Amino acid sequence: MTHGIQPPAQIPLFPIRGCILLPGEHLPLNVFEPRYLNMVDDAMAGDRYLGIVQPSNSGPREKPELCSIGCAGVIASRNETEDGRYLIVLQGVIRFDISAEAEPLTPYRVAHADYARFGGDLTPQALSPEVDRESFLSLLARFFDHMGLDADWESLAQAPVSTIADKVAMAAPFDADAKQALLEAVDPPARIATLASMMSLTLDASGDPPR
Structure with missing residues (x-):
């Protein structure tokens, strides 16, 4: 890999449906299952990398099939609660394709990760001129209002x-399918366009007219 970042060729997997991690972002997690407590211990003793991936709707419940793309993150912090849970924060680094799963030598799943398609995740990318900041923020405000969500608009403006x-x-x-589409968007402009489309569809379905 470039930029001095060397994510592991084999990465422990933390499958969570309806949850994605994106490069550069932070994801807080409450870890309580024994196999994943074991996984966090192993990661902390090694390179601190974990892979966040969504399970699909197929396969056995105890070992469902996985979406083919996840995101590698580094454990930025770990705190243990009095009842033995771990509260961790993952910092997203780079997305990966799951080329195959490794032989099960641990209670958690491990993937052979291929990062080749996602080298751009390691480099800040300029947005194209077609990204209209004012229109996007206006749409976001309508979407948040419709969903009853709060935001620090002063900070967002910066x-x-x-x-x-x-x-x-x-x-x-x-x-979960929409989340995966956002994860798989090829670059930031594509993710912004995908998100804008999803927000618009939600508003259209609700009968909220454009403003």
Whole structure:
């Protein structure tokens, strides 16, 4: 990999439906299942990398099939609660394709990760001129109002559109398939366009007219 970042060729997987991690963003997690407590311990003793991936709707419940693309993150912090849970924060680094799953030598799943398609995740990317900040923020305000969500609009006014879009993509209450589409968007402009389309569809379905 470039830029001195060397994510592991084999990465422990934390499958969570309806949850994505994007490069550069932070994801707080409450870890309580024994196999995932074991996974966090192993990661902390090694390179601190975990892979967030969504399960699909197929396969056995105890080992469902997984979406083919996830995101590698580094454990930025870990705190243990009195009842033995871990509260961790993952910092997203780079997306990956799951080329195959490794032989099960641990109670948690491990993937052979291929990062080749996602080298751009490691480099800040300029937005194209077609990204209209004012229109996007206006749509976002309508969507938040419709969903009953709060936002620090003063801070958002100062943030890059790509950062705003990534935070909304991770936090907004879209279904698992929509979340995966946002994760798989090829670059920030594509993710912004995908998110804008999803917000518009939600508003159109609700009968909220454009303003």
